[in-house]
Amino acid sequence: MSSPPPPKRHKDVPYELLYWPGLPGRGEHIRLLFEEAGVPYSDTAHAKDGIGAVLTQIKPTYPGDEGNTPLLAPPMLRHGGLTISQTPNILQYLGVRHGLAGPGDDDVWRVNGLALTALDGFSNEVHDCHHPIAIALYYEDQKEESLRRSKDYVANRLPKYLAYFERVLKAAGGDWLLGGTLTYADLVLFQCLHGTEFMFPKAFRKAREGGDYARVFQLVDAVQARPKIKEYLASEKRQKYSNGIWRYYEELDVVPEEQ
Numbered sequence: 001m002s003s004p005p006p007p008k009r010h011k012d013v014p015y016e017l018l019y020w021p022g023l024p025g026r027g028e029h030i031r032l033l034f035e036e037a038g039v040p041y042s043d044t045a046h047a048k049d050g051i052g053a054v055l056t057q058i059k060p061t062y063p064g065d066e067g068n069t070p071l072l073a074p075p076m077l078r079h080g081g082l083t084i085s086q087t088p089n090i091l092q093y094l095g096v097r098h099g100l101a102g103p104g105d106d107d108v109w110r111v112n113g114l115a116l117t118a119l120d121g122f123s124n125e126v127h128d129c130h131h132p133i134a135i136a137l138y139y140e141d142q143k144e145e146s147l148r149r150s151k152d153y154v155a156n157r158l159p160k161y162l163a164y165f166e167r168v169l170k171a172a173g174g175d176w177l178l179g180g181t182l183t184y185a186d187l188v189l190f191q192c193l194h195g196t197e198f199m200f201p202k203a204f205r206k207a208r209e210g211g212d213y214a215r216v217f218q219l220v221d222a223v224q225a226r227p228k229i230k231e232y233l234a235s236e237k238r239q240k241y242s243n244g245i246w247r248y249y250e251e252l253d254v255v256p257e258e259q
């Protein structure tokens with residue numbers, strides 16, 4: 001079985017990633033896919049007036065262009081006449097085109113499911129640990145609830161998601177979530193765990209040392225060791241964590257309480 005053929009359109013036009021400068025954020029999943037695939041791309045994170053390019057697209061008065069609907073939020077991908085948003089949507093588009101959506105005809109749906117699950121557990125829920133009440137409020141306005149949410153996250157949600165991916169890897173019987181073939185879901189899981197570890201280093205140390213998720217941490221290490229990823233992570237293109245999804249607050253760096 002082989003992957004579905006990549007769409008014919010937009011074959012030789014450049015890829016443009018539109019995302020906020022100054023933090024890895026959700027744009028990082030798309031960068032890692034490009035880097036692993038060895039595909040050139042431009043990135044507003046490193047462009048003059050990159051913010052302006054993002055803001056133009058999401059301005060409430062912007063009607064969309066070239067048949068594209070207006071988009072709500074970055075990351076966005078422009079490829080020829082096509083402009084799309086939603087991280088998993090962009091990843092699926094690129095994954096199919098660049099051989100990172102699995103070897104089987106149906107794998108694209110499995111890979112999408114795995115990526116969505118990693119994003120639920122290690123991106124969306126982690127974001128809600130420092131913004132449990134409202135996105136429009138500052139963290140400082142919801143500190144008490146953030147601590148409560150973070151304690152629950154490290155005690156219940158983090159182990160649940162880690163155990164799930166350990167189970168997937170055990171069933172797959174190989175180094176990667178689908179077994180023998182690296183897909184973009186592995187890259188998403190890597191970035192999600194890397195960011196979550198930045199936010200909850202103590203809980204992560206405990207999880208690593210506990211040994212229950214050995215396959216998951218092996219995958220994290222194996223992704224980091226891939227030559228193109230390693231080079232990218234050491235480069236200036238890789239931005240530091242700051243005020244995005246994955247951020248560090250000492251008071252939220254909690255460990256699950258002993259029962």
Ligand SMILES: N[C@@H](CCC(=O)N[C@@H](CS)C(=O)NCC(=O)O)C(=O)O
Binds near residue numbers: 025085087
């Ligand atoms: N579900 C969307 C979420 C997009 C999103 O929340 N983007 C953030 C940056 S990572 C943003 O700028 N949001 C603005 C807003 O929600 O108002 C995705 O996965 O791409």
